[in-house]
Amino acid sequence: MKMLLLLVMMKACAAKTQDLSGKMFTFPLESNRAYVKFNTSRTDFDAVTVCHRSFTDLKRDHILFSIATPSHANDFLIFWDNTNKEMEVFIRNKKAEFGGRDYKLNTWHSVCTTWDTSTGLVQLWFDGQPSIRKFTSSGSNINGPVIIIVGQEQDSHGGGFDIKQSFVGMMSDVHMWDYVLSPCEMQNYLDELNFTPGNVLNWRALNYQIFDKVLLENKKMVCY
Secondary structure, eight states: OHHHHHHHHHHBOOOEEEOOTTEEEEEOSOOSSOEEEEOOSOOEESEEEEEEEEEOOOOSOEEEEEEEOSSOTTSEEEEEETTTTEEEEEETTEEEEEEOOOOOTTSOEEEEEEEETTTOEEEEEETTEEOOOEEOOOSOOEESSOEEEESSOOSBTTBOOOGGGOOOEEEEEEEEESSOOOHHHHHHHHTTOSOOOOSSBOGGGEEEEEESSOEEEEOOOOOO
16 A cells, blocks of 8 residues: 555655746656646736746657647647757647757757737747747637646647657746747846746746656756
8 A cells, every 4th residue: 555655656746836946857768658737827828938948868859848728739839840950839739830940969958939819920039049930820819727738748638648759858947928028038038147037937936746757856057
């Protein structure tokens, strides 16, 4: 009975709110079970900005950030397409492709992604460099009970994981806002200066739940 209880605890830890400053999530192996779920009471978004930092050596397609609702598995999705060497952003299941990104392996990268429903425009800020603005979906909010995940790509609301799209590596400093962040605020995020933390997801007060083999560790930086 004690062993069964231990296995259940290892599979999914209880949701908690914690200041993760100086921390990172480590996804140490390829899996279709390991992920982190971010919790929010918000259910309606007419604009979104998501910023995160990630580090990987994957030479295949992989997920970076996934929001699903019952009506759209890819309501807000950030994905690396390794075949075409491009970042892909899906809004309401509609895709925008951003090529020309110097997505080096074994390097920390900062990615900020913006969208608003009034224009339908998506923009990607990769290591502080803005992309062109591309149209995806307008006139309809991201609406409904959202499930927000890093580590796995949702092909259904909270499930449908594919091991060959999973993330292996480290992820840190995840923030989400319900508006389009200004370029100056994005630069402050990039430089780790004082910026307004996310009002939907805030790394400094993050409500999250770990599933399966994901570790919370001190962020590893290069020592010169």
